[in-house]
Amino acid sequence: MTYEKAELERILSTQRAAFLAEGGASAEVRKSRVGRLAIAILSNFDAIAEALSTDYGNRPPELTKALEALPWSEDILHTLDNIEKWMEPQEIPGGFIQQKPKGVVGVMGAWNFPVTLTFEPALSALAAGNRVMMNFPEYQVKTGRLLAKIISDTFDETEVTFIHGDLSTAQHFSELRFDHLFFTGSPKIGSIVAQAAAKNLVPVTTELGGKNPIVIAPDADLNLAVSRIAATRVVNGGQVCLCPDYVWVPRGTVAEFVEKLISQYNSVFTTYLENPAVVSIVNAKNFDRIVGLVDDAIAKGAKKYVAAPEHEAGLLPDRESRKIPPTILVDVPASAEISDEEVFGPVLVVYGYDDLQEAIDYISARPAPLAAYWYGDDGVDFRRFLDRTTSGGVTLNDGLLHALLPGAPFGGIGNSGSGAYHGKTGFDTFTHRRSVATITRPEGVANPLVGSPLVSEQMQGYLDGAIATAIKGFEARLPELK
CATH class of the missing domain: 1.20.5 (Single alpha-helices involved in coiled-coils or other helix-helix interfaces)
Structure with missing residues (x-):
């Protein structure tokens, strides 16, 4: 359905009036709102996970519980434990800094992890004392309908409102005069949203993506790297903003790395097409886009290696089930579209280097990604990598973990986003730190x-x-x- 802009503006006006009338939410009120929202989601999570599996085509409910319930639960519990402390004015010479809620916060979630990426920032905004309007991704129709009922049964629209409409609704939502707008999605759409918000001078936090690199150093444990890269690349069907897009390997190790990676995938996926653990690509549009990236690279000279037994029989990729087997591309030319476009699917590009500086120079010359990964010792080379490259975060000898560190800020930089959240950083994102001078000149x-x-x-x-x-x-x- 389409929400007309006038209706969205009515809800915003109603929330802002309620916020102003309240005059600053107490710690008790903030905890109540955060707790009610968290309990409403978690107590209905079996139904939410089943709905998401239907919307995806196939997505194991266990995966949804692991990645869409547990991570934000720990983060928000930590926030609840610290609300009173974070709300306290900060004394400075001659005055203090007031921790003031911004007002009405808009949150635009993303389809790949729609629960986490919609509700975690919303919960942080509530903890900071704001009212919240959420725009849920249009792709997850069944899940959106379920969540809309859960939220409307739990909250009056003056506190929390859940919007689930079409693309036109999302466009209208981004044009509202929020006191802060939080968007998660692709750099391309993030740019459009930020421009729409800028017309109203609305401050924006964007959590985007990018082409996340891996560097395998000469001193790396190759078997460890292979097992963890294999898992990181295909989690949620590769549809994670933190998934690696390409890997740099010592040139003499490229063939061995590819062979080990294919073997790892085949040992994990003895079947693929009918495997209930395999997550479908979210829709036909993205399926065709990923397959097109691979075909374009091959047409321009890249070599393709594919895991999964059904591929040899010509059964994969399968458009009906929207399943793409783990795919590795080698000798990809710079002219290939996949060299610049984020894959968001189970495809990994492999480059060989003779000197580590080649990899570092390549990464630093491109737009800053959301994540970067290094396999090898925490030594001089790794520290040089940290000094010479920029990314939202870095994980050593594993994948995704920098986004899960308790209390650590999560966010991108430049092309991969602006601003951050999680823990106190999330609380601060939705708080205006107002300086108050109390000193008087003689x-x-x-x-x-x-x-x-x-x-x-x-x-x-x-x-x-x-x-x-x-x-x-x-x-x-x-x-x-x-």
Whole structure:
């Protein structure tokens, strides 16, 4: 269905009026809203997981529970334990910093993990004392209908509103005059949303994606790297913003790496097409896009290696079930579309290097990704990699873990997003830190720059002396130049 913009504006106006009338939510009220929303979702999670599996085509309910219930639960429980402390004004010389809710927050979730990516930022916004309007992804029709009923049964629309409409609804939603807008999705759509919000000067947090790299160092445990890369690349059918898109391997190890990776996949997926653990690509549009990226790379000279026994029989990729087997591409030219476009599917590109600097230079010359991965020792080479590249986060000898660290901020940079959330960072994202001055100048002391074009000799001497003192302070802190 389509929500007309006027209806969305009515809800926003109603929420803002309720927020202003409340005058600042107490810790007890914030905890109540957070707790009610969390319990409403978790207590209906069996039905939510089944609905998501239907919407996907196939998605194991156990996967949904592991990745769409547990991670945010721990994060929000930590937030509840610290709300009073985080709400406290921060004393500074001459005043304090007020931790003030922003008002009405809009949250636009993403289809790949629609529960986590819609409700975790919404819960953080509620903890910070805001009202929330959520826009749920249009792809998950059955799940959206279920969640709409759950939320409407739990909250009045002046507190929390759940919007599940079509693409036109999402466009209208991004144009509303929120006090803060939080968007999760692709860089392409994120740019459109940010531009729409900018017309109203709405502050935006964007959690995007990008082409996440892996570097396998010469000192890496190759078997460990293979087993963890294999799992990381195909989790949720490869439809995760943190999944790796390409891997750099010592050139003499490329063939061995590919052979081991294919063997790993075949040992895990003895069947693929009818395997209930395999997650379908979300829709036909994305299925065709991923297959098209592979076909384009092969047409331009890349070599393809595919796991899964059904592939040899010509049964995969299968458009009806929207299943694509684990695929590895080698010798991919720079002209191939997959060299620049995020895959968001179970396809991995492999590059060989003679010198680690080749890999570092390649990664640093491209838009900053959301994640980067390094397999090898925590030594000089790894530290050089950290110094010379930029990404939202980094995990050493594993996948995805930097996004799950308790209390650690999660977010991208540049092309992969702006701003962050999780834990206190999430609370701060939806909080306005307002400086309040309480100090008063002694009576008779006027501002020397107001009321007269001339400054007294006494004041001029004071200013010159203060500047000289500042210069000496900076000089004392400069490192010795050799």
